[in-house]
Amino acid sequence: MKVVLLQDVKALGKKDDIVNVSDGYARNFLFPKKLAVEATAGKLNEINDKKSSLENKKRKELEEAKKLAERLNNIEIVIKTKAGVNGKLFGSITAKDIADLIKENHKIEIDKKKIVLEDAIKSLGTHEIEIKVYPEVVAKVKVTVSQE
Structure with a gap:
């Protein structure tokens, strides 16, 4: 199952990473502790928008x-x-x-x-x-x- 991490998870990934995990691990550990959500099309678009805006911000800071x-x-x-x-x-x-x-x-x-x-x-x-x-x-x- 593909999930999007909401927080850094040790030995799995950083916030906003998209990772593959087993269904049981996602349902029994990550979802109840609000460490991840299922990777839906809407969530993936939201993350891509966040990353692009962050890149634009960094580029502007570098120019300044x-x-x-x-x-x-x-x-x-x-x-x-x-x-x-x-x-x-x-x-x-x-x-x-x-x-x-x-x-x-x-x-x-x-x-x-x-x-x-x-x-x-x-x-x-x-x-x-x-x-x-x-x-x-x-x-x-x-x-x-x-x-x-």
Whole structure:
């Protein structure tokens, strides 16, 4: 019997998957626990519509992410801070600082968790910072740290 899963079922499939199971398993376990429904033409059409709308939504999000990445690639941030004689900063520049400056200067809101910094910036100079805009889209922003 073909059924459409309403929830993830261990060792069977994920939500909205169409799977073949024995009649007894479907009637005695899946249907009473509302884990699945019988795969009718109407239900299959409903699932296909859901999948196509989800694909369209993802495609739009990807396009928006690419546009945002293009804007971010052209941004250069200048940070003036106190530093010692040898170029070491008194303190450090963190992902939060960079996100705040992008929001303040360019009106683009970036989540600080999406900014890739292995360690906080602790020296003067130009640093190239990666920002993960979307799973496949990465932007690079130049951050110039100069002495105050």
